[in-house]
Amino acid sequence: MAHAVVLGSAAGGGFPQWNSNAPACRRARRGDAAARVRSQASLAVSANDGDWVVLNASPDLRSQVEATLCLQPREGLRSSPIAGVVLTGGDVDAIAGLLHLRERHRFAVYGPSRVLAIIAANPIFDVLASDCVRRVVLPLDERIELAGASGACGLAVVAFAVPGKVPLYLETTGQDPGLSEEGDAVGLEIIETTTGKSLFFIPGCAAMTDELRRRLASSALVFFDGTLWRDDEMIRLGVGSKTGRRMGHMSMSGEDGTIAAFRNLGVGRRIFIHINNSNPALLDDSPERRMANAAGWEIAYDGMEVTL
């Protein structure tokens, strides 16, 4: 039976974020049980327990592996059950962890062509030597089988474009580049090939579209962008100048928010992931958490396990 482990549940920066002295981050730092520490968003999935596929390589990947028994070496002097990494975008919090995976382990990096192009253009990623680490382009809307250490691993993936942004560090003009729907940000459907059961992983999405609605309707399990509670949350808190929409993220609440957008979709299990340290729903004792739970949403936490 395929299962998934949440390696990290927070947005870029994690919780607490290194330079944040906001009340919620202070609670996390002093070990408050209702303000659980969270690393940056990533999911590991396996259908056979031997091969694991990591969805997004967060900057916290090294400590995520050390916190997750199933991702640790089991054989010989050097090995890893990590058979592949699938990327949903080129943001720092999705790709920086690839640098932890140098050391000549054989695996594959899968991503849409725009994201693989970003990696190819930056020579620091050549530490993943191409004779060990295959780059596999995921054509949008096409089902691709994922490889294990020997043969298929029992999982396939479909990558599909969602409204999103180019990574912040590629916004060279300082102007809002606007939303892209060409595969700068993608969602993933991960399918267990023997049963056809699947989960969706969509850690960044700027808007619900008719196409996305059709794709997700009646699905069993969706991990979805939970960056902000309110679109103007960072401005109101005085910690940023951008709205969620400007950053390529839908917000949980509000008329255009995620909770409203999913209300009649018939999705079985809805789990927010990629939750920013400014989002009060992170806190177990907040009214926003109660509202999200009451609307049928779970809030991912590091180490959370789900079965397909």
Ligand code: MLT
């Ligand atoms: C995002 O999710 O919007 C990005 O990860 C932001 C960032 O690069 O810090």
Ligand code: MN
């Ligand atoms: Mn992010």
